[in-house]
Amino acid sequence: MEERITIAGFGGQGVMAIGQLLTYAGMIEDKNVSWLPSYGPEMRGGTANCGVTISSEDVGSPVVVDASTAIVMNKPSLDKFEPTIVEGGKLFINSSLIDQKAERDDIEVYYIPANEIAEELGNMKVANMVILGAYLEVAKPVKVESILEGFTKVFGEKKAKLIPINKKALEKGAEVVRKQMAATV
Amino acid sequence: MAKVLMKGNEAIGAAAMEAGCKYFFGYPITPQSELPEYMSRELPKAGGIFLQAESELAAINMVYGAAGSGVRVMTSSSSPGISLKQEGISYIAGAELPCLIVNIMRGGPGLGSIQPSQTDYFQATRGGGNGDYRLVVLAPANVQELVDLIIEGFDIADQYRNPVMILGDGMIGQMMEPVEFKAPKKRELPEKDWATTGTGGKRKPNIINSLYLQPEDLEEHNIRLQQKYNDIKKNEIKVESYNLEEADVVIAAYGTTSRIAKTAISQLEKEGYKVGLIRPITLWPYPYDEFEKINDNCKGILTVEMNSGQMLDDVKIAVKGKYPVYFHSRTGGMIPTPNEIIEKVKKIYGGEI
Known part of the structure; x- marks a missing residue:
């Protein structure tokens, strides 16, 4: 088993954070993991992305060049990372901010209105967790419980009070994607 | 100790402290700034000293001074900053002092870029400063190995009274991987009876120096250095x-x-x-x-x-x-x-x- 995930969006959308959550969860489950951020002369509102590898084997190259999954939170990220997904891979598109469809037909594509759902939940900041929830439901790289276990490790003990809303966001994302899967079968 | 997920740069700091390093002198530069940041936060809590020097030159000479007093000390930088430190590194090697120097390499020459590179291999392995000296150069491939080599690196430095360089790149500095802090294999480390710790009026002063004005003396010093380097070649290849x-x-x-x-x-x-x-x-x-x-x-x-x-x-x-x-x-x-x-x-x- 090896999942190579690219997560991309604007700085501030929490793409690095959900990457770290996935990585932590993988570690909790005794898998081999690696998290590599893009870094550069970037600023708030600029583009950000990270590559996460979760594997039953040792992690070779930490650079995700041929992603098994891409999660894209904004349009520039869709343009940049759609071509990098392996054939048969998965693409999760934040359809709240991206009104464009994927071009490829050799990958599985899921459209998640992450921002709208987050708004309904009353906290815009959990849009990243909504799309993460959808991804976890489809690909099952790690358990949702492991993600929640890693939450305070990534965000600090002070943020423990935010676990319920984040849990709800994960569940909502899973629910939306289940409906999409049911519709396509 | 259980595994924790750490960014390479922070793991270096944690590993150094685990090895008993209490002194850090440096100057920030991408892509290793999380390391001085970590040290500035954590070292004072452990009773150590973090000092952001006015320049890389000052930082390496502070390392020279602290190493001369026999404490475990380190500095870190990225390529252009390491270039600035070369004079001090040569002096430290000449004076035979143990210390740890971390280079998280970025693109060059000159200011280059902030992205990962391995362009300082020559500088690290051939000696970027003047004189016939060698650094022990360790090149970790993952964050766990980075931690292990930092901890063992301090022992190697103490055993041979020689500066040790950790040569990584922007990728290993920035990436997060699980790490565990383990004690290295036990080494017989010599007493630091050469350190300038104050005579207490009971012995002759120790002198830390790299200047030998008599050519006979300097030749003898160099022959001894080479013997030491040969021992390192015999014992430390990984x-x-x-x-x-x-x-x-x-x-x-x-x-x-x-x-x-x-x-x-x-x-x-x-x-x-x-x-x-x-x-x-x-x-x-x-x-x-x-x-x-x-x-x-x-x-x-x-x-x-x-x-x-x-x-x-x-x-x-x-x-x-x-x-x-x-x-x-x-x-x-x-x-x-x-x-x-x-x-x-x-x-x-x-x-x-």
Whole structure:
């Protein structure tokens, strides 16, 4: 088993954070993991992305060049990372901010209105967790419980009070994607 | 201690503190600034001193002074900052003081870029400062190994009274991986009876110095240094190798680049190719002898680096003309991909290059 995930969006959308959550969860489950951020002369509102590898084997190259999954939170990220997904891979598109469809037909594509759902939940900041929830439901790289276990490790003990809303966001994302899967079968 | 997920740069700080390092002198520079940031937060809590110097020159000379008093001390920087430290490093090597120097390499020359590179191999292994001196140069490939080598690096420095350099790149500094802090194999470390700790009126003052005005004295000093370097060569070489008995092509790579090579190797094996690996963990002393283990029918050695061919020279020295030596590189902050390496190996197989 090896999942190579690219997560991309604007700085501030929490793409690095959900990457770290996935990585932590993988570690909790005794898998081999690696998290590599893009870094550069970037600023708030600029583009950000990270590559996460979760594997039953040792992690070779930490650079995700041929992603098994891409999660894209904004349009520039869709343009940049759609071509990098392996054939048969998965693409999760934040359809709240991206009104464009994927071009490829050799990958599985899921459209998640992450921002709208987050708004309904009353906290815009959990849009990243909504799309993460959808991804976890489809690909099952790690358990949702492991993600929640890693939450305070990534965000600090002070943020423990935010676990319920984040849990709800994960569940909502899973629910939306289940409906999409049911519709396509 | 349980595993924790840490960013390479922060793991360096945690490992150094685990090894008993209480003093850090440095100056921030991307892509290693999380390390001084970590030290500025954590060292004072442990009763240590973090000091952001006014420049890299000042920082390395503070390391010189602290090392002279016998404490465990470190500095860190990235390529252009390490260049500025070369004078001090030469003095520290000349005065035979133990310390740890971390270089998280970025693209060069000059200010270059802030993206990962391996362009300071020559500077690290040949001596960037003046004089006949050597650093022990350790090149970790993952965050766990980074932690292990930092902890052992302090022991190596103390054992031989020699500066040790950790040579990483922006990738290993920035990436997060699980780490565990383990005690290294126990070494017999000599007493630091040379340290300038105050005589208490009971002994002659110890003098820390790299100046020998009498040529006879300096020659003797240099001969002794070389004897020490020979001991290090004998005792401290570390290398990982794979499938040298069977391989038709052997890849030589170090640090993060070796991981990209490993991904390429496992893909090539699925397609039926026999590819080996030599991954030097110590870049100085270099594991030349490891290349003797390569089978006689090997078609060639492919060196992969994020520079224009620096370790390549050591590979050529090691194989003594026995095999053709090929090279693949990305530079300027670009990172080689497994596919590029796969293509190159196939070309060597097919006799196309």
